[in-house]
Amino acid sequence: MKQVIEEVLQAEEWVGTLLKGAREQADQIRRSAEQEISTLLNDARAQAQALTQTSLDEAKKEAEKIKEDRLKQADQAKETLLKDNTDKVDGLVKDVCDLIVSTTQD
Numbered sequence: 001m002k003q004v005i006e007e008v009l010q011a012e013e014w015v016g017t018l019l020k021g022a023r024e025q026a027d028q029i030r031r032s033a034e035q036e037i038s039t040l041l042n043d044a045r046a047q048a049q050a051l052t053q054t055s056l057d058e059a060k061k062e063a064e065k066i067k068e069d070r071l072k073q074a075d076q077a078k079e080t081l082l083k084d085n086t087d088k089v090d091g092l093v094k095d096v097c098d099l100i101v102s103t104t105q106d
Contacts, residue, residue, distance in 0.1 A: 082089070
């Protein structure tokens with residue numbers, strides 16, 4: 001009977017050692033997984049930030065290009081308007097000059 005009790009106690013000790021080892025191994029696996037997840041999340045955040053910055057830079061460049069194109073169009077329209085209305089502008093300038101001259105003579 002004493003031998004059976006000793007065997008049971010030894011078996012319990014052996015099982016306790018196995019459980020302790022299994023718990024330690026499970027904790028190590030959990031810590032390793034948490035570290036890997038943390039690393040992956042940090043990498044994903046960095047990639048997302050880089051992608052966002054790249055998209056922002058491209059959008060700024062595109063907006064600047066559109067702005068330059070619109071300014072060129074406005075300048076061309078201004079030049080066309082001035083060329084097409086040179087006679088009218090000259091006439092208005094002459095009228096203003098005549099008006100100034102006529103008011104100073106009075």
